[in-house]
Amino acid sequence: MLDSLKITRRQSEIRQQLAGLVGKDAPSEDETRSMESLDAEYRTNETRFRAALISEDEERKEAGAELETRSEKEWNEIMAGFEMRQVALSLDEGRALSGQTAEIVTELRSQGGYRGIPVPYAALETRAGETIASGTPDPIATRPLIERLFPASVAAQMGVQMINIGTGAQETPVTTSAITAGWQATETGNVPGPSAYTTLDRPLKPDNTLGIQMRITRKTLLQSGSALEQAIRRDMNGAMAQEMDRAIFNGSGTNGEPTGVFTGAAAWGIEETDLSAAATWAAIRSQVVAFMTANAATGPSAVRLLIRPEVWDTMDGAYITGTAVTEWDRLKAAVGSISMSHNALPDPALPAGGVGGDPLESKALLTTSAGGVAPVFVGLWGAVDLIRDPYSDAQSGGLRLTALSTMDTTISRAVQTRVLTGIQ
Structure with a gap:
Protein backbone atom coordinates (compact mmCIF):
# COMPACT_ATOMS: atom_id res chain seq x y z
CA MET A 1 0.00 0.00 0.00
CA GLY A 81 -5.68 -18.36 -25.96
CA PHE A 82 -8.54 -18.83 -28.44
CA GLU A 83 -8.31 -22.31 -30.01
CA MET A 84 -9.88 -22.97 -33.41
CA ARG A 85 -9.34 -26.68 -32.77
CA GLN A 86 -11.87 -26.54 -29.92
CA VAL A 87 -14.40 -24.97 -32.30
CA ALA A 88 -13.83 -27.68 -34.91
CA LEU A 89 -14.17 -30.49 -32.34
CA SER A 90 -17.26 -28.86 -30.82
CA LEU A 91 -18.97 -28.75 -34.20
CA ASP A 92 -17.80 -32.26 -35.14
CA GLU A 93 -18.19 -34.21 -31.89
CA GLY A 94 -20.23 -31.89 -29.68
CA ARG A 95 -17.29 -31.48 -27.27
CA ALA A 96 -17.83 -28.64 -24.79
CA LEU A 97 -15.69 -25.51 -25.09
CA SER A 98 -13.38 -24.73 -22.20
CA GLY A 99 -10.96 -22.10 -20.95
CA GLN A 100 -10.52 -18.76 -22.71
CA THR A 101 -12.22 -20.12 -25.85
CA ALA A 102 -15.45 -20.67 -23.92
CA GLU A 103 -15.22 -17.23 -22.29
CA ILE A 104 -14.75 -15.45 -25.62
CA VAL A 105 -17.61 -17.35 -27.29
CA THR A 106 -19.94 -16.59 -24.35
CA GLU A 107 -19.07 -12.88 -24.53
CA LEU A 108 -19.67 -12.74 -28.31
CA ARG A 109 -23.04 -14.49 -27.94
CA SER A 110 -24.14 -11.89 -25.38
CA GLN A 111 -23.43 -9.11 -27.92
CA GLY A 112 -25.31 -10.55 -30.91
CA GLY A 113 -27.14 -13.57 -32.33
CA TYR A 114 -25.22 -16.36 -34.05
CA ARG A 115 -26.57 -19.64 -35.43
CA GLY A 116 -23.21 -21.34 -35.05
CA ILE A 117 -20.16 -20.67 -32.94
CA PRO A 118 -18.87 -17.06 -33.18
CA VAL A 119 -15.16 -16.69 -33.93
CA PRO A 120 -13.46 -13.30 -33.36
CA TYR A 121 -11.51 -11.83 -36.27
CA ALA A 122 -8.39 -11.58 -34.11
CA ALA A 123 -8.38 -15.39 -33.76
CA LEU A 124 -7.86 -15.72 -37.53
CA GLU A 125 -4.57 -13.83 -37.44
CA THR A 126 -1.37 -15.72 -38.07
CA ARG A 127 0.26 -15.46 -34.69
CA ALA A 128 3.99 -14.90 -34.30
CA GLY A 129 5.95 -17.98 -33.39
CA GLU A 130 3.37 -20.53 -34.54
CA THR A 131 4.68 -23.81 -35.88
CA ILE A 132 3.08 -26.93 -37.25
CA ALA A 133 3.84 -30.13 -35.36
CA SER A 134 5.60 -32.89 -37.26
CA GLY A 135 3.91 -36.25 -37.68
CA THR A 136 4.69 -39.47 -35.83
CA PRO A 137 7.00 -41.72 -37.93
CA ASP A 138 4.90 -44.86 -37.32
CA PRO A 139 4.07 -46.18 -39.80
CA ILE A 140 4.16 -43.03 -41.99
CA ALA A 141 5.46 -39.64 -40.97
CA THR A 142 2.91 -36.93 -41.78
CA ARG A 143 4.91 -33.79 -42.39
CA PRO A 144 3.66 -30.19 -41.96
CA LEU A 145 0.78 -29.15 -44.17
CA ILE A 146 1.59 -27.47 -47.47
CA GLU A 147 -0.97 -24.72 -47.78
CA ARG A 148 -2.47 -22.77 -50.63
CA LEU A 149 -1.01 -19.57 -52.02
CA PHE A 150 -3.10 -16.44 -51.54
CA PRO A 151 -2.38 -12.95 -52.91
CA ALA A 152 -0.98 -10.56 -50.32
CA SER A 153 -3.53 -8.14 -48.85
CA VAL A 154 -3.21 -4.59 -50.16
CA ALA A 155 -6.14 -2.94 -48.34
CA ALA A 156 -3.98 -1.89 -45.38
CA GLN A 157 -1.16 -0.78 -47.69
CA MET A 158 -3.57 1.62 -49.42
CA GLY A 159 -4.67 3.20 -46.12
CA VAL A 160 -8.05 1.44 -45.82
CA GLN A 161 -9.49 1.66 -42.28
CA MET A 162 -11.35 -1.34 -40.86
CA ILE A 163 -14.26 -0.47 -38.54
CA ASN A 164 -15.78 -3.15 -36.29
CA ILE A 165 -19.54 -2.60 -35.81
CA GLY A 166 -21.62 -4.52 -33.27
CA THR A 167 -25.14 -4.14 -34.63
CA GLY A 168 -27.06 -1.72 -36.86
CA ALA A 169 -25.73 0.62 -39.52
CA GLN A 170 -23.20 3.42 -39.22
CA GLU A 171 -22.92 6.77 -40.97
CA THR A 172 -19.95 9.10 -41.35
CA PRO A 173 -20.80 12.75 -42.07
CA VAL A 174 -18.50 14.53 -44.55
CA THR A 175 -18.47 18.31 -44.87
CA THR A 176 -19.57 19.49 -48.33
CA SER A 177 -20.20 23.22 -47.79
CA ALA A 178 -17.94 25.79 -49.45
CA ILE A 179 -17.37 28.40 -46.75
CA THR A 180 -15.17 31.24 -48.00
CA ALA A 181 -13.39 34.06 -46.21
CA GLY A 182 -13.87 37.71 -47.17
CA TRP A 183 -12.69 41.18 -46.19
CA GLN A 184 -14.73 44.12 -45.00
CA ALA A 185 -14.90 46.36 -48.08
CA THR A 186 -15.62 49.65 -46.23
CA GLU A 187 -15.28 50.96 -42.68
CA THR A 188 -18.98 50.51 -41.94
CA GLY A 189 -19.60 47.61 -44.30
CA ASN A 190 -20.23 44.01 -43.37
CA VAL A 191 -18.03 41.04 -43.97
CA PRO A 192 -19.43 38.44 -46.45
CA GLY A 193 -22.67 36.85 -45.31
CA PRO A 194 -22.91 33.49 -43.55
CA SER A 195 -22.65 30.28 -45.59
CA ALA A 196 -24.68 27.21 -44.75
CA TYR A 197 -22.67 24.37 -43.21
CA THR A 198 -23.78 21.18 -44.96
CA THR A 199 -22.69 17.57 -44.69
CA LEU A 200 -23.04 14.39 -46.73
CA ASP A 201 -23.55 11.04 -44.99
CA ARG A 202 -21.41 8.06 -46.00
CA PRO A 203 -23.37 5.01 -44.76
CA LEU A 204 -22.11 1.52 -43.94
CA LYS A 205 -24.92 -1.05 -43.96
CA PRO A 206 -24.91 -4.79 -43.14
CA ASP A 207 -26.30 -5.81 -46.54
CA ASN A 208 -23.34 -7.84 -47.84
CA THR A 209 -22.37 -11.21 -46.36
CA LEU A 210 -19.28 -13.13 -47.45
CA GLY A 211 -19.37 -16.91 -47.03
CA ILE A 212 -16.54 -19.43 -46.96
CA GLN A 213 -17.26 -23.17 -47.01
CA MET A 214 -14.83 -25.93 -46.00
CA ARG A 215 -15.03 -29.71 -46.22
CA ILE A 216 -12.79 -31.44 -43.69
CA THR A 217 -12.58 -35.18 -44.30
CA ARG A 218 -12.28 -37.76 -41.57
CA LYS A 219 -8.74 -38.54 -42.77
CA THR A 220 -7.76 -34.91 -42.30
CA LEU A 221 -9.16 -34.85 -38.77
CA LEU A 222 -7.21 -37.99 -37.84
CA GLN A 223 -4.04 -37.22 -39.78
CA SER A 224 -3.38 -33.55 -39.01
CA GLY A 225 -3.99 -33.54 -35.27
CA SER A 226 -3.06 -30.28 -33.57
CA ALA A 227 -1.84 -28.81 -36.88
CA LEU A 228 -5.47 -28.59 -38.01
CA GLU A 229 -6.10 -25.50 -35.87
CA GLN A 230 -3.35 -23.42 -37.46
CA ALA A 231 -4.15 -24.70 -40.95
CA ILE A 232 -7.85 -23.81 -40.71
CA ARG A 233 -7.05 -20.35 -39.31
CA ARG A 234 -4.55 -19.55 -42.06
CA ASP A 235 -6.75 -20.95 -44.80
CA MET A 236 -9.79 -18.95 -43.66
CA ASN A 237 -7.66 -15.85 -43.19
CA GLY A 238 -6.17 -16.14 -46.66
CA ALA A 239 -9.47 -16.86 -48.41
CA MET A 240 -11.25 -13.99 -46.63
CA ALA A 241 -8.41 -11.53 -47.25
CA GLN A 242 -8.33 -12.45 -50.94
CA GLU A 243 -12.05 -11.94 -51.51
CA MET A 244 -12.29 -8.85 -49.26
CA ASP A 245 -9.42 -7.19 -51.16
CA ARG A 246 -11.18 -7.86 -54.45
CA ALA A 247 -14.54 -6.59 -53.13
CA ILE A 248 -13.10 -3.45 -51.49
CA PHE A 249 -11.60 -2.20 -54.74
CA ASN A 250 -13.52 -4.05 -57.45
CA GLY A 251 -16.85 -5.18 -55.90
CA SER A 252 -19.72 -5.04 -58.37
CA GLY A 253 -22.38 -3.73 -55.94
CA THR A 254 -24.77 -6.44 -57.21
CA ASN A 255 -25.45 -10.11 -56.40
CA GLY A 256 -24.68 -9.51 -52.73
CA GLU A 257 -21.27 -7.87 -53.28
CA PRO A 258 -20.44 -4.45 -51.78
CA THR A 259 -19.67 -1.58 -54.11
CA GLY A 260 -15.93 -1.33 -54.71
CA VAL A 261 -13.92 1.84 -55.18
CA PHE A 262 -13.62 1.43 -58.96
CA THR A 263 -17.28 0.51 -59.41
CA GLY A 264 -18.62 3.30 -57.20
CA ALA A 265 -16.18 6.01 -58.32
CA ALA A 266 -18.72 7.91 -60.41
CA ALA A 267 -21.48 7.76 -57.78
CA TRP A 268 -19.12 8.86 -54.99
CA GLY A 269 -17.69 11.73 -57.04
CA ILE A 270 -14.17 10.29 -57.34
CA GLU A 271 -12.14 11.90 -60.13
CA GLU A 272 -11.39 9.50 -63.01
CA THR A 273 -8.68 10.24 -65.58
CA ASP A 274 -8.34 8.32 -68.85
CA LEU A 275 -4.67 8.24 -69.86
CA SER A 276 -5.16 6.28 -73.12
CA ALA A 277 -1.38 5.82 -73.12
CA ALA A 278 1.37 3.94 -71.36
CA ALA A 279 1.88 4.94 -67.73
CA THR A 280 4.54 7.62 -67.16
CA TRP A 281 5.68 9.58 -64.14
CA ALA A 282 4.53 12.79 -65.86
CA ALA A 283 0.93 11.50 -66.13
CA ILE A 284 0.84 10.31 -62.52
CA ARG A 285 2.54 13.51 -61.33
CA SER A 286 -0.38 15.58 -62.60
CA GLN A 287 -2.71 13.55 -60.34
CA VAL A 288 -0.39 14.12 -57.37
CA VAL A 289 -0.56 17.86 -58.09
CA ALA A 290 -4.36 17.61 -58.06
CA PHE A 291 -4.16 16.04 -54.57
CA MET A 292 -1.99 18.94 -53.39
CA THR A 293 -4.18 21.70 -54.87
CA ALA A 294 -7.22 20.12 -53.17
CA ASN A 295 -5.40 20.29 -49.79
CA ALA A 296 -5.52 16.48 -49.58
CA ALA A 297 -1.76 15.83 -49.71
CA THR A 298 1.32 17.84 -48.79
CA GLY A 299 3.51 16.21 -51.42
CA PRO A 300 4.11 13.04 -53.47
CA SER A 301 5.45 11.22 -50.41
CA ALA A 302 1.93 11.28 -48.89
CA VAL A 303 0.37 9.49 -51.91
CA ARG A 304 -0.20 5.72 -52.21
CA LEU A 305 -0.39 4.07 -55.63
CA LEU A 306 -1.96 0.71 -56.55
CA ILE A 307 -1.10 -0.82 -59.95
CA ARG A 308 -1.08 -4.19 -61.67
CA PRO A 309 2.23 -6.05 -62.21
CA GLU A 310 1.85 -5.57 -65.98
CA VAL A 311 2.08 -1.79 -65.51
CA TRP A 312 5.33 -2.19 -63.59
CA ASP A 313 6.65 -4.39 -66.40
CA THR A 314 5.90 -1.68 -68.97
CA MET A 315 7.27 1.24 -66.92
CA ASP A 316 10.46 -0.59 -65.91
CA GLY A 317 11.24 -1.15 -69.60
CA ALA A 318 10.60 2.47 -70.67
CA TYR A 319 13.96 4.33 -70.50
CA ILE A 320 14.26 8.10 -70.50
CA THR A 321 15.99 9.15 -73.72
CA GLY A 322 19.75 9.40 -73.29
CA THR A 323 19.76 7.99 -69.74
CA ALA A 324 19.76 4.67 -67.92
CA VAL A 325 16.78 5.81 -65.83
CA THR A 326 13.36 4.24 -66.42
CA GLU A 327 9.90 5.69 -65.84
CA TRP A 328 9.60 3.25 -62.92
CA ASP A 329 12.74 4.66 -61.30
CA ARG A 330 11.31 8.20 -61.43
CA LEU A 331 7.95 7.06 -60.06
CA LYS A 332 9.47 5.01 -57.23
CA ALA A 333 11.72 7.88 -56.14
CA ALA A 334 8.81 10.31 -55.74
CA VAL A 335 5.67 8.43 -54.63
CA GLY A 336 5.44 7.49 -50.97
CA SER A 337 4.08 3.94 -51.35
CA ILE A 338 3.53 1.66 -54.36
CA SER A 339 1.56 -1.59 -54.14
CA MET A 340 1.00 -4.18 -56.87
CA SER A 341 -1.93 -6.57 -57.04
CA HIS A 342 -3.60 -8.71 -59.68
CA ASN A 343 -6.44 -9.49 -57.26
CA ALA A 344 -7.62 -6.01 -56.20
CA LEU A 345 -7.52 -4.57 -59.74
CA PRO A 346 -9.52 -5.81 -62.75
CA ASP A 347 -7.73 -7.74 -65.46
CA PRO A 348 -6.34 -5.75 -68.41
CA ALA A 349 -8.90 -5.57 -71.21
CA LEU A 350 -9.36 -4.08 -74.65
CA PRO A 351 -10.66 -0.50 -74.71
CA ALA A 352 -14.34 0.07 -75.41
CA GLY A 353 -14.93 -0.63 -79.09
CA GLY A 354 -11.35 -1.85 -79.50
CA VAL A 355 -10.15 -4.49 -81.92
CA GLY A 356 -7.74 -7.36 -81.55
CA GLY A 357 -4.68 -5.28 -82.42
CA ASP A 358 -5.28 -2.60 -79.80
CA PRO A 359 -3.12 -2.73 -76.64
CA LEU A 360 -4.76 -3.95 -73.46
CA GLU A 361 -5.68 -1.27 -70.91
CA SER A 362 -5.44 -1.43 -67.13
CA LYS A 363 -6.51 0.70 -64.16
CA ALA A 364 -4.67 2.21 -61.21
CA LEU A 365 -5.70 3.85 -57.94
CA LEU A 366 -4.18 6.76 -56.00
CA THR A 367 -5.13 7.46 -52.38
CA THR A 368 -3.95 9.68 -49.56
CA SER A 369 -4.81 10.02 -45.87
CA ALA A 370 -5.60 13.67 -45.08
CA GLY A 371 -5.85 14.96 -41.53
CA GLY A 372 -5.69 11.44 -40.12
CA VAL A 373 -8.80 10.38 -42.08
CA ALA A 374 -8.51 7.21 -44.18
CA PRO A 375 -9.61 7.38 -47.84
CA VAL A 376 -11.73 4.19 -47.65
CA PHE A 377 -13.76 2.70 -44.78
CA VAL A 378 -14.63 -1.00 -44.49
CA GLY A 379 -17.27 -1.96 -41.90
CA LEU A 380 -17.12 -5.44 -40.36
CA TRP A 381 -20.14 -6.55 -38.33
CA GLY A 382 -19.61 -8.61 -35.21
CA ALA A 383 -17.40 -11.66 -35.60
CA VAL A 384 -17.05 -14.55 -38.02
CA ASP A 385 -20.09 -16.83 -37.63
CA LEU A 386 -18.83 -20.44 -37.94
CA ILE A 387 -21.63 -22.96 -38.68
CA ARG A 388 -21.52 -26.72 -39.13
CA ASP A 389 -23.59 -28.65 -41.68
CA PRO A 390 -24.43 -31.90 -39.80
CA TYR A 391 -26.03 -33.69 -42.78
CA SER A 392 -24.16 -33.28 -46.09
CA ASP A 393 -21.02 -35.26 -45.12
CA ALA A 394 -22.51 -37.48 -42.41
CA GLN A 395 -22.09 -40.69 -44.44
CA SER A 396 -18.34 -40.19 -44.92
CA GLY A 397 -17.70 -38.98 -41.36
CA GLY A 398 -16.51 -35.61 -42.63
CA LEU A 399 -17.06 -32.12 -41.32
CA ARG A 400 -18.45 -29.24 -43.37
CA LEU A 401 -17.96 -25.72 -42.03
CA THR A 402 -19.44 -22.43 -43.23
CA ALA A 403 -17.93 -19.12 -42.12
CA LEU A 404 -20.09 -16.01 -42.60
CA SER A 405 -18.76 -12.46 -42.43
CA THR A 406 -20.83 -9.29 -43.05
CA MET A 407 -19.08 -6.22 -44.45
CA ASP A 408 -19.61 -3.03 -46.44
CA THR A 409 -17.41 -0.41 -48.11
CA THR A 410 -17.60 3.36 -48.46
CA ILE A 411 -15.18 6.29 -48.89
CA SER A 412 -14.54 9.39 -46.81
CA ARG A 413 -13.76 12.47 -48.93
CA ALA A 414 -13.79 11.98 -52.70
CA VAL A 415 -10.73 14.24 -53.12
CA GLN A 416 -8.60 11.68 -51.23
CA THR A 417 -9.00 9.10 -54.02
CA ARG A 418 -8.31 9.21 -57.76
CA VAL A 419 -8.77 6.54 -60.42
CA LEU A 420 -6.60 6.19 -63.50
CA THR A 421 -7.96 4.29 -66.51
CA GLY A 422 -6.69 3.53 -70.00
CA ILE A 423 -3.17 2.57 -68.88
CA GLN A 424 -1.79 0.70 -71.91
Missing part, protein backbone atom coordinates in the same frame (compact mmCIF):
# COMPACT_ATOMS: atom_id res chain seq x y z
CA LEU A 2 1.25 3.52 -0.79
CA ASP A 3 2.46 5.61 2.14
CA SER A 4 0.15 8.46 1.16
CA LEU A 5 -2.86 6.13 1.42
CA LYS A 6 -1.74 4.85 4.84
CA ILE A 7 -1.37 8.43 6.09
CA THR A 8 -4.80 9.37 4.72
CA ARG A 9 -6.45 6.50 6.58
CA ARG A 10 -4.60 7.41 9.83
CA GLN A 11 -5.75 11.03 9.50
CA SER A 12 -9.33 9.81 9.22
CA GLU A 13 -8.92 7.74 12.40
CA ILE A 14 -7.46 10.77 14.26
CA ARG A 15 -10.40 12.95 13.23
CA GLN A 16 -12.85 10.36 14.50
CA GLN A 17 -11.06 10.14 17.89
CA LEU A 18 -10.86 13.94 18.21
CA ALA A 19 -14.55 14.29 17.39
CA GLY A 20 -15.40 12.02 20.33
CA LEU A 21 -13.10 13.87 22.77
CA VAL A 22 -14.04 17.42 21.76
CA GLY A 23 -17.72 16.71 22.36
CA LYS A 24 -17.17 16.23 26.11
CA ASP A 25 -17.90 19.25 28.38
CA ALA A 26 -15.39 18.27 31.12
CA PRO A 27 -12.61 16.10 29.69
CA SER A 28 -10.24 14.41 32.12
CA GLU A 29 -6.50 15.09 32.22
CA ASP A 30 -5.79 11.91 30.27
CA GLU A 31 -8.30 12.93 27.62
CA THR A 32 -6.81 16.43 27.39
CA ARG A 33 -3.31 14.98 26.93
CA SER A 34 -4.72 12.58 24.34
CA MET A 35 -6.20 15.50 22.39
CA GLU A 36 -2.85 17.32 22.43
CA SER A 37 -0.93 14.25 21.24
CA LEU A 38 -3.51 13.52 18.49
CA ASP A 39 -3.39 17.14 17.34
CA ALA A 40 0.42 17.04 17.15
CA GLU A 41 0.34 13.76 15.26
CA TYR A 42 -2.24 15.18 12.82
CA ARG A 43 -0.02 18.19 11.99
CA THR A 44 3.02 15.94 11.57
CA ASN A 45 1.07 13.65 9.25
CA GLU A 46 0.15 16.60 7.03
CA THR A 47 3.84 17.22 6.37
CA ARG A 48 4.48 13.51 5.83
CA PHE A 49 1.53 13.32 3.41
CA ARG A 50 2.95 16.08 1.17
CA ALA A 51 6.37 14.42 1.19
CA ALA A 52 4.83 11.05 0.28
CA LEU A 53 2.97 12.56 -2.69
CA ILE A 54 6.20 14.05 -4.05
CA SER A 55 8.12 10.78 -3.69
CA GLU A 56 5.30 8.76 -5.28
CA ASP A 57 4.81 11.10 -8.25
CA GLU A 58 7.30 9.24 -10.46
CA GLU A 59 5.79 5.89 -9.52
CA ARG A 60 2.32 7.19 -10.42
CA LYS A 61 3.55 8.31 -13.86
CA GLU A 62 5.06 4.88 -14.55
CA ALA A 63 1.90 3.16 -13.37
CA GLY A 64 -0.21 5.44 -15.57
CA ALA A 65 1.87 4.60 -18.63
CA GLU A 66 1.37 0.92 -17.90
CA LEU A 67 -2.39 1.37 -17.51
CA GLU A 68 -2.65 3.07 -20.92
CA THR A 69 -1.41 -0.07 -22.68
CA ARG A 70 -2.73 -2.70 -20.28
CA SER A 71 -6.09 -3.14 -22.01
CA GLU A 72 -4.44 -3.83 -25.37
CA LYS A 73 -2.00 -6.29 -23.79
CA GLU A 74 -4.78 -8.13 -21.96
CA TRP A 75 -6.85 -8.31 -25.16
CA ASN A 76 -3.92 -9.80 -27.11
CA GLU A 77 -3.30 -12.33 -24.33
CA ILE A 78 -6.97 -13.40 -24.35
CA MET A 79 -7.04 -13.74 -28.15
CA ALA A 80 -3.83 -15.79 -28.06
